[in-house]
Amino acid sequence: xxxxxxxxxxxxxxxxxxxxxxxxxxxxxxxxxxxxxxxxxxxxxxxxxxxxxxxxxxxxxxxxxxxxxxxxxxxxxxxxxxxxxxxxxxxxxxxxxxxxxxxxxxxxxxxxxxxxxxxxxxxxxxxxxxxxxxxxxxxxxxxxxxxxxxxxxxxxxxxxxxxxxxxxxxxxxxxxxxxxxxxxxxxxxxxxxxxxxxxxxxxxxxxxxxxxxxxxxxxxxxxxxxxxxxxxxxxxxxxxxxxxxxxxxxxxxxxxxxxxxxxxxxxxxxxxxxxxxxxxxxxxxxxxxxx
Amino acid sequence: xxxxxxxxxxxxxxxxxxxxxxxxxxxxxxxxxxxxxxxxxxxxxxxxxxxxxxxxxxxxxxxxxxxxxxxxxxxxxxxxxxxxxxxxxxxxxxxxxxxxxxxxxxxxxxxxxxxxxxxxxxxxxxxxxxxxxxxxxxxxxxxxxxxxxxxxxxxxxxxxxxxxxxxxxxxxxxxxxxxxxxxxxxxxxxxxxxxxxxxxxxxxxxxxxxxxxxxxxxxxxxxxxxxxxxxxxxxxxxxxxxxxxxxxxxxxxxxxxxxxxxxxxxxxxxxxxxxxxxx
Amino acid sequence: xxxxxxxxxxxxxxxxxxxxxxxxxxxxxxxxxxxxxxxxxxxxxxxxxxxxxxxxxxxxxxxxxxxxxxxxxxxxxxxxxxxxxxxxxxxxxxxxxxxxxxxxxxxxxxxxxxxxxxxxxxxxxxxxxxxxxxxxxxxxxxxxxxxxxxxxxxxxxxxxxxxxxxxxxxxxxxxxxxxxxxxxxxxxxxxxxxxxxxxxxxxxxxxxxxxxxxxxxxxxxxxxxxxxxxxxxxxxxxx
Numbered sequence: 001x002x003x004x005x006x007x008x009x010x011x012x013x014x015x016x017x018x019x020x021x022x023x024x025x026x027x028x029x030x031x032x033x034x035x036x037x038x039x040x041x042x043x044x045x046x047x048x049x050x051x052x053x054x055x056x057x058x059x060x061x062x063x064x065x066x067x068x069x070x071x072x073x074x075x076x077x078x079x080x081x082x083x084x085x086x087x088x089x090x091x092x093x094x095x096x097x098x099x100x101x102x103x104x105x106x107x108x109x110x111x112x113x114x115x116x117x118x119x120x121x122x123x124x125x126x127x128x129x130x131x132x133x134x135x136x137x138x139x140x141x142x143x144x145x146x147x148x149x150x151x152x153x154x155x156x157x158x159x160x161x162x163x164x165x166x167x168x169x170x171x172x173x174x175x176x177x178x179x180x181x182x183x184x185x186x187x188x189x190x191x192x193x194x195x196x197x198x199x200x201x202x203x204x205x206x207x208x209x210x211x212x213x214x215x216x217x218x219x220x221x222x223x224x225x226x227x228x229x230x231x232x233x234x235x236x237x238x239x240x241x242x243x244x245x246x247x248x249x250x251x252x253x254x255x256x257x258x259x260x261x262x263x264x265x266x267x268x269x270x271x272x273x274x275x276x277x278x279x280x281x282x283x284x285x286x287x288x289x290x291x
Numbered sequence: 292x293x294x295x296x297x298x299x300x301x302x303x304x305x306x307x308x309x310x311x312x313x314x315x316x317x318x319x320x321x322x323x324x325x326x327x328x329x330x331x332x333x334x335x336x337x338x339x340x341x342x343x344x345x346x347x348x349x350x351x352x353x354x355x356x357x358x359x360x361x362x363x364x365x366x367x368x369x370x371x372x373x374x375x376x377x378x379x380x381x382x383x384x385x386x387x388x389x390x391x392x393x394x395x396x397x398x399x400x401x402x403x404x405x406x407x408x409x410x411x412x413x414x415x416x417x418x419x420x421x422x423x424x425x426x427x428x429x430x431x432x433x434x435x436x437x438x439x440x441x442x443x444x445x446x447x448x449x450x451x452x453x454x455x456x457x458x459x460x461x462x463x464x465x466x467x468x469x470x471x472x473x474x475x476x477x478x479x480x481x482x483x484x485x486x487x488x489x490x491x492x493x494x495x496x497x498x499x500x501x502x503x504x505x506x507x508x509x510x511x512x513x514x515x516x517x518x519x520x521x522x523x524x525x526x527x528x529x530x531x532x533x534x535x536x537x538x539x540x541x542x543x544x545x546x547x548x549x550x551x552x553x554x555x556x557x558x559x560x561x562x563x564x565x566x567x568x569x570x
Numbered sequence: 571x572x573x574x575x576x577x578x579x580x581x582x583x584x585x586x587x588x589x590x591x592x593x594x595x596x597x598x599x600x601x602x603x604x605x606x607x608x609x610x611x612x613x614x615x616x617x618x619x620x621x622x623x624x625x626x627x628x629x630x631x632x633x634x635x636x637x638x639x640x641x642x643x644x645x646x647x648x649x650x651x652x653x654x655x656x657x658x659x660x661x662x663x664x665x666x667x668x669x670x671x672x673x674x675x676x677x678x679x680x681x682x683x684x685x686x687x688x689x690x691x692x693x694x695x696x697x698x699x700x701x702x703x704x705x706x707x708x709x710x711x712x713x714x715x716x717x718x719x720x721x722x723x724x725x726x727x728x729x730x731x732x733x734x735x736x737x738x739x740x741x742x743x744x745x746x747x748x749x750x751x752x753x754x755x756x757x758x759x760x761x762x763x764x765x766x767x768x769x770x771x772x773x774x775x776x777x778x779x780x781x782x783x784x785x786x787x788x789x790x791x792x793x794x795x796x797x798x799x800x801x802x803x804x805x806x807x808x809x
Contacts, residue, residue, distance in 0.1 A: 017464040019474055024381060031377040032389065034370055038442055039395050041418070042407035049410055084316075091312035099306055100582075101298040107313075113321055115496070116549055118503020120523035121542045125324035127530065128331050128539060159320050180654035182303065183621055186641045187648035188668030188723050192304025198667075202658040214397070221400025223506035224523065228530060241402040241506065248406050248510065257410075260403040267398035274398075275391045299582060302621045302641040 046264050049257035061255035062262065069235045070243040070259070077151070077239060078219045081158040085215050086208065089166025094200075096167075097174040098182070108171070114163040122160045123228025126153055149231030154239065157225035162215045169211030173204055173284060206281040210274065217270040221263060328546075331539040343540035348516050349525060353544060356522040357552075359433060360501035363440035368494045371448025372486060378449070379456040396445045401506025408439055409510040431513030436521065439507040444497030451493035452486050459485060488564045495556040502549055571632050571726050571759050572597040573618065578627035580613050587613040589783045590627060595761065595776070600753050602770035603763045605780035606806070611763045612651075612731055614780075618761060619729050620644045631726070647725030647758070651732040653716040655704040661715050662687055662700040668723035690718040693752065710741040717752065728753070730762035734769060746773055767807055771795065779803050 018024070050058045061067065092111060096104060114122065130137040130147035140147055147153045181203070185195040201208075223241040230237040238246065240263055247256035278285055298306065332340060343349060378390050396404065412419045412430040422429050429435050459482065467477040505523040512519045522545055529538035573595040580588040588610040595601050603611040616622040618629065620641035628637045636644065656664050665687045669678055678686070691697050694714040704712060713733060720728065733749065734742045750773060753760050764770050770777045771791040779786045779794065779802075787799040798804040 017461050017468070019478075023474075027373060027377050028381055028383055030370075031374050034374070035389060035392055037418075038438075038445060039392050041411055042404060042442070043395065043399075045407045045410050045417070046403060049407075088312060088316045091309045091316075094305060095309035095313045098303045098309075099298055099301070107317075110317060110321065113325070116499040116503075116553060117325070118505065118523050118542075118545055118549075120505045120526050121328070121503065121545055122324070124526055124530065124538055124542045125328045128535065129324045129327035131535075133535065134327065156320060156324075160324070163320060178652075179303065180650045180652050181656055183641075184648065184650055184654040184656070184719075185667065185671070186302055186304070187619055187621070187644075187646055188671060188719065189642045189645065190667070190671035191642065194671055195304065198671075199656055202656075217398045221398075221403070223400060223402040224503075227505070228527060241400050244400075244402045244406065245510075256406060260400075260406060263400050263403050267395070267400065267403075271391060271394055271398045274394065275387075296583075300623055302623075 043264065046257060046260050049253060050261040052257075053254050057254050058258040058261070061252075061258045066235050066238070067243065067255070067259060070238050070240045071262070073151075073154075073238070074220055074240040077154055077158055078216060080155050081162065081219045082212060082216050084155075084159055085162055085219075086166050086212050088163070089168075089170055089211060090208070092167040093170035093174050093204075094196075096171055098179060111167055112164050114160055119157075119161050119222065119224030120228055123157050123225040126156055126160070126225075126229050130156075148229050149233065149237060151237065153229040154226050154237060157229045158219050158222050161222050161225050162218045165215040165218065166208065166211035169207050169214070170204055173207040174200075177203055204284075206277060206284045210277050210285060213270055213274050213277070217267055220266060328539055328542055331535065332543045335536045335540060339536070340540040340543060343537050344544045348520070349522075349537075349541060349544075351517045352520045352522045352525045353541070353548070355433070355436075355520070356502055356545075357548060359436050359440055359521075360498055360504075363437055363444055363501050364494050364498040366437075366441050367444045367448050367497045368490060371445070371493060371497075372452055372483075372490055375449045375452040375456055375486075379453055393446050393449050396442050401443065401504065402510075404442055404507040405439065405510035408435070408442065408507065412438065412511065430511050431515075431519065433519060435511040435513070436508050436519060439511050440501040440504060443504050443507050444501050447497040447500065448490055448493030451489045451496070455486055455489040484563075488560055491556060491560045491563065495553055495560075498556070499549060499553060502545065502552075573727065573759060573761075574628075574630040574633070575614070575618075576628040576630065578614070578617060578624045578629065580610075580617065580622065581625050586783055588617075588624075591780075591783075591785045593778060593785065593788065595759060597759055598757050599759055599775050600750070600773065601759075601761045601776045601778060602774035603761060603778050603780060604765070604767060604770040604806075605786075606765055608782070609780040610783040611778075611780045615729050615731055615761060615763050618727075619646045619648045621648075645723055645726050647720030647723060647728045649713075649716045649720050649728070649730040649733050651735055653704075653712045653736075655712060655716060655719070657704050659703075660700065661691075661696075661702050661704070661707070664704070664715060665690055665719045665722050667719065686722060690722055693721070693755075694718045694748070708741075709737050710745060713737065713745060714748065717749070721752070721756070725758065728756075728758045728760040730760070732764060733762055734764070734766075742769075749773065779806065781806070 019027070062071070096108065127148050128134060130140065130153060132138055132141045132146070132148065137147060145152070147156065181199050182195050185199045190198070221241055223245070226239055227242060227245070230239065230242055232238055232242055232246065234246070240259055244256050244259050244263075247259065344353065374393065378386065378393070409430055410416050412422070412435055414420065414423050414428070414430070416430070419430055427434070429438065463481060464477055467481045468474075472480070503523060505521070505527075508521055509524055512521060512524075514520050514524060522541060526538045526541050529535075529541065575591065575593040575595075577590040577592055578588060579586075579590040591610075591614065603614060605611045613622060617624050620639060620643075624637065628635055630636060656667065659667070666683050669683050669686065687700070688697070691700060694717060696711060696714060699707065699711065699715075704715070707715065717733075730749075734745055737745065746769065749762075762773075771794075774791065776788065777791055777794050778788050781802050787794055787803050789797075794803065795807060798807055
């Protein structure tokens with residue numbers, strides 16, 4: 001009898017929309033263990049391997065000429081690719097959300113296309129279009145503007161793989177905000193640019209920053225597409241991820257993981273900023289998740 | 292008089308500029324390069340493409356890439372829904388931290404993930420040595436590729452399903468309970484069907500990502516022809532040998548298979564949405 | 571300023587929003603465009619404001635062709651249905667927006683902008699809310715701020731899209747009188763869109779009843795009530 005009373009009492013304290021405590025604890029346990037094995041363990045390993053021979057060895061491996069040139073190159077590529085993508089994202093979101101035209105859904109599909117193309121295939125496409133063997137590429141090389149196995153190719157490949165990032169974040173936000181505020185500014189005599197700077201941009205700035213952040217993380221770390229188009233010339237076209245591969249294949253484990261740790265630290269900063277943005281500006285970013 | 296104009300003209304400024312930038316960049320960055328691939332394929336000819344694709348080594352790598360991508364996406368479908376549920380519905384210490392960590396595979400460069408997973412699962416690694424004691428080998432086998440693909444696809448399902456769980460009307464669950472359904476029955480027959488369309492979207496994204504994945508896989512795969520060689524790697528090998536026709540043939544095969552798979556998922560999604568009553 | 575609408579028609583894609591319609595609005599009139607949703611009344615208002623362009627026909631301001639005039643050149647004080655207040659700006663900055671957006675040589679000095687915004691806040695009887703943001707205002711306050719913002723540019727006409735649509739019945743009544751007062755004080759030619767026949771009848775000098783892209787009747791309120799020209803008007807007025 002007492003057993004049965006206990007049983008019903010426990011039920012009385014549990015809302016109808018909750019699982020039994022045991023099931024709840026099991027599910028939480030699976031989630032925590034899964035993330036620990038799949039995400040936290042690899043993260044920890046990066047730093048552990050980098051520091052295997054101490055701080056000094058790790059820092060020293062980042063100081064040589066090739067490492068410094070790889071870091072510099074990655075920053076350069078990111079500094080070109082991200083603003084280019086932000087400009088594209090703003091233009092595309094403006095075009096798509098402020099105008100009504102035929103084929104809009106098709107255009108959005110085309111913008112999303114790079115998400116479903118393998119980075120290696122993306123690199124292949126760029127090699128086929130701009131490589132020395134193609135008509136365009138041959139002409140460019142003859143005139144001293146090589147694209148493939150040079151920095152422009154790496155930039156192009158990076159823009160390709162990050163192409164939809166900014167546009168995808170801006171479009172849902174701008175759809176939700178509608179066109180009335182811009183129209184109001186126009187009726188008050190503001191020019192198109194003034195309307196954009198004083199009305200549109202302040203309304204989308206957090207979403208823009210969010211998209212730019214995701215784009216930056218991906219741009220710094222892109223490997224597959226860059227591996228194909230870069231030619232992996234040490235000190236010239238070897239980005240940080242490419243350098244990690246080369247060092248790793250030469251069994252320079254500490255050097256490879258030190259550079260990996262540097263990239264990981266940058267990724268963690270990105271993640272931190274992203275989480276802060278989500279906390280502070282949940283209202284504007286909510287639109288992104290709803291669409 | 293009744294022909295539809297391409298663009299409906301309004302007072303909104305910047306049509307030419309925004310359309311111009313959008314179409315120019317889309318063309319230069321995406322459409323022309325993909326066009327170059329398709330053109331290369333057209334010149335090479337369908338029979339030649341088929342000949343390349345049916346070579347034993349190529350066919351094996353394509354089969355491997357798609358099989359493991361599908362398995363990894365399936366794993367992520369189940370684990371991702373579970374994770375989303377736990378992160379939205381339960382309160383426990385460190386939840387916010389865990390929630391932020393879900394995005395780590397998005398932020399972490401794939402090459403970094405690749406060498407980290409290899410260090411972890413190699414026979415002398417932290418997990419690899421444990422596995423070896425019970426007679427398992429993970430790195431340099433298909434199991435290793437599977438783990439890498441699970442890693443890169445991890446956030447997709449969780450991130451698409453979370454907002455849907457947040458918006459579930461609690462009254463629906465309560466109604467189910469008042470009708471005498473057990474909690475598990477409610478989860479299985481009421482909640483899960485509601486999450487399916489979003490979960491399938493996440494599944495499709497994870498699948499597309501895994502099929503084309505290169506950086507995180509090549510380190511842990513061992514790259515043994517016919518056994519652990521993925522299709523993107525074979526493209527890279529063909530390119531290094533200046534075999535552009537063969538590389539293009541494999542690239543086109545990957546595009547076509549991805550396209551067909553995503554189309555199939557879209558169809559399933561349309562059907563499951565229609566059943567739910569909101570299209 | 572008197573406005574002439576001459577055979578204006580508008581199609582969106584394949585659907586017709588406005589059949590050719592003509593209408594003369596005398597200077598200083600307060601006109602209601604009355605009709606159910608989809609009758610074309612908002613489209614007509616947006617064409618007057620320069621937010622949409624007609625497929626055919628002409629708009630004349632004081633007898634001059636204004637069809638191709640840009641929205642900025644028209645200087646129409648436009649009050650949007652949702653008010654479209656700039657949510658990241660204070661009430662003060664909202665009202666001052668149009669003055670600050672003027673080309674440098676026509677822009678009033680800072681003190682003058684201050685003075686005018688303060689005066690407008692007094693006109694709408696909300697002198698103390700200058701520093702607040704739109705989200706901190708009630709629906710009725712937002713509507714009045716939107717009106718003040720439109721008046722700040724010294725408009726040549728006032729165009730309002732369902733100005734009282736989003737408000738509850740009590741506030742609606744108060745603001746109706748407010749609009750009437752402002753109209754009488756400024757003498758501006760004013761056109762507002764509504765689906766509420768009481769509102770149209772009570773407020774307007776001239777009521778334009780519209781349905782399915784067509785003008786059914788133009789007349790003074792009591793004419794429309796006493797002598798409905800078509801079956802549609804009779805039914806719309808009595809329900």
